[in-house]
Amino acid sequence: MSTLGELALEAKAWPFEEARKILKRYESAPPEKGYILFETGYGPSGLPHIGTFGEVLRTTMVRRAFELMSDIPTKLLAFSDDMDGLRKVPDNVPNKDTLQAALGKRLTKVPDPFGTHDSFGHHNNARLRAFLDGFGFEYEFASSTDYYFSGRFDDALIRVLEEYEAVQKIMLPSLRDERRATYSPFLPVDPATDEVYQVPVIATDAAKGTIVYRREDGEEVETPVTGGRCKLQWKPDWGMRWAALGVDYEMSGKDLIDSVRLSTRICQALGGRSPETLTYELFLDDKGEKISKSKGNGLSMDDWLAYGPNESLSLFMFQKPKTAKKLYFDVIPKNVDDYLTFLSKIGEEEPAKQLENPVWHIHEGKPPVERPKLSFSILLNLAAVCNTEDKAVLWGFISRYASDASPDSDPYLDRLVGHAIRYYQDFVKPHKAYKAPDETDRAALTALRAALADMPADADAEAIQTQVYEIGKAHAYENLRDWFKALYQILLGQDQGPRMGSFFALYGLSETIALIDRALAGEDLSAA
Structure with missing residues (x-):
């Protein structure tokens, strides 16, 4: 193990804490499958969104942290649940009538409302892959449809059939009485219509590998559970997938705590080892309320990336994943500047400190050398x-x-x-709301103007900042914070602002003097 790898064993950043859970999982022997499997899930009934990005990014950060500590190979599986039936028509698609007519069909048989792919599921899978590729993620894509129809899940599905009663005992107490009466972990898929049925299962035969279900018209149908003729309800599906694939790590949101608990028990009932998990907090809107896709009260990827670089979004996702955070426009500037601050520090830090720096995780240990010159x-x-x-x-x-x-x-x-x-x-x-200078402000601004006029045109930011401080201390402000707030409100029309020495140096002393003159003359500073 490299020196950096040894340091990682003690690093406190949360990706290393998570990675050590996986390391401990295999402290006696490496996995029989030969690699550590990280998984993220995607429901392709909608387009990829900011939560999808956050989950894949955070999982990748744990993966890279693990790779620093261990030589065991790793894989990241981006799994698309495209065998699901379409339950409702999304709001953000064209040609909704085509989807309305296909309600109940598995997503890879629902017509593509965009007209670009074989199905709505294929369209959204392509969007997911383009989305992940655009951010440079290293992953293997997996389609639930492919896995079910290819027979890759057949052995695990027979195992669910063998443990049918055990799975029912896990699931039924979590359901409402009405649903409990007809619930089965198996959802038959009609080969003629491609509909995914939620119907009562009235008999099971593990030896034959079949179930008998009752259609809505009363007809009883026997069908194999293998080869894509059935799929599992999503919680049993999740547990089955963990067992079948040997998933070692998967994270999910706070709203899925009960689902993780149930899927963990199902995985274990099938003889599998449940993965290490992390539960992350949900995002809040500007009012502190939970973000809802149906309400549209959140912030999209496109929204963020219009106003800040993707590294700032990555920083937002890195910071305190177990803490609820407001995801709205006003968090963008701080995350941009915080990223730039972390970037400016990492080159001067000792290796152990670098592992705690978010930039190390954002850039997978290879941060850029060039640093922007301005905040x-x-x-x-x-x-x-x-x-x-x-x-x-x-x-x-x-x-x-x-x-x-x-x-x-x-x-x-x-x-x-x-x-x-x-x-x-x-x-x-x-x-913006500009403040008119009062008597105290006018005296201080007049003094500041005079001081700036006496300075050389190429005075540096520190020298200018010193003058700003001295003038604030020499005038009748209760504290320097009030002086700086007055500068922000009078010259910039806001309550907060930059380090004034740096700003005046950038804007230019002559331009700053002219700005002060306009403020003292009572001109409208909102006009350029």
């Missing part, structure tokens, strides 16, 4: 005072501040500029 908050405030949608205007200030920076030489910074402009225009500008 996101600085760019947001530059966009505010410039009041422009033109990136070139902001670059005019940036290039003067950092002569070696340009859109071509620093494409990441250029992306941040674009994100900052969009975020400012959509979320900051509509809520």
